[in-house]
Amino acid sequence: MKALVTGFDPFGGDEVNPSSLAVSKLKKRIAGIAVHTVELPTSYAKSAGVLRAAIDKVRPDIVLCVGQAGGRSELCLERIGINVQDARIRDNDGKQPIDKPVVKEGPAAYFATLPIKACVAALRKAGLPAAVSNTAGTFVCNHILYSLMDIAQDHPAAFRGGFLHIPYVPEQVARLGAAPSMAVEDIVRGIEIILEVSAERTVDIQTVEGRIS
Ligand code: PCA
Numbered sequence: 001m002k003a004l005v006t007g008f009d010p011f012g013g014d015e016v017n018p019s020s021l022a023v024s025k026l027k028k029r030i031a032g033i034a035v036h037t038v039e040l041p042t043s044y045a046k047s048a049g050v051l052r053a054a055i056d057k058v059r060p061d062i063v064l065c066v067g068q069a070g071g072r073s074e075l076c077l078e079r080i081g082i083n084v085q086d087a088r089i090r091d092n093d094g095k096q097p098i099d100k101p102v103v104k105e106g107p108a109a110y111f112a113t114l115p116i117k118a119c120v121a122a123l124r125k126a127g128l129p130a131a132v133s134n135t136a137g138t139f140v141c142n143h144i145l146y147s148l149m150d151i152a153q154d155h156p157a158a159f160r161g162g163f164l165h166i167p168y169v170p171e172q173v174a175r176l177g178a179a180p181s182m183a184v185e186d187i188v189r190g191i192e193i194i195l196e197v198s199a200e201r202t203v204d205i206q207t208v209e210g211r212i213s
Contacts, residue, residue: 001033001199004060005191006051008067008140011042012089018169019066022187031196036060042092042140044085048147059157062198064114065148066191067141069165070172073180075123075190076133077116078163081145082109086138102146110149114162115204119194128190129182132209136163160202164194 007020020039028035038054040047055063069076083106085097116132123130136142145163152161166187173181 003062063161074129074131076165078136112162113160
């Protein structure tokens with residue numbers, strides 16, 4: 001079993017991105033899974049190409065992309081990527097697309113294919129705050145979740161994929177001011193648990209994680 005885990009480089013004027021901080025600390029082998037990592041640029045134009053090249057090279061069974069969601073307090077397993085690019089800020093190429101599709105004439109959305117509810121349950125059992133999220137936003141993280149699942153549609157090597165949005169790390173909140181944060185060690189442990197659960201099961205559990213808003 002092989003896993004590819006990606007993080008993003010810092011964006012929006014920040015000095016670090018907790019996703020690449022955490023991904024760089026992953027062990028090369030977790031519960032029998034060979035773990036490969038790559039950093040993606042926070043760029044609408046370039047990120048999906050770097051991701052596809054890594055998938056072509058590694059030929060993983062599982063792909064987990066990780067990105068920062070400043071302001072969130074939990075490890076958020078994203079359910080869905082939508083075919084929309086609508087940027088509130090510029091990406092690292094200075095681009096700010098408004099209401100553009102990720103893939104012209106692609107489907108409106110793709111679901112992640114990792115067992116997100118089983119992952120959330122296992123994370124909570126390990127004492128880590130976790131949730132199913134029904135929106136990855138409309139910035140580069142949503143773009144990469146949509147692109148990942150679009151690549152999965154016709155890639156010669158079958159893989160399952162998903163996206164994890166993570167809170168700030170404490171050093172960012174020390175600079176930026178009041179917001180929730182999570183220690184990088186806890187984020188690393190969370191990623192390990194997600195990989196273990198995703199390797200173990202292809203079918204998700206049925207638990208109540210729905211939200212009214
Ligand atoms: N978070 C951004 C893009 C890169 C990252 O780490 C997002 O949520 O879209």
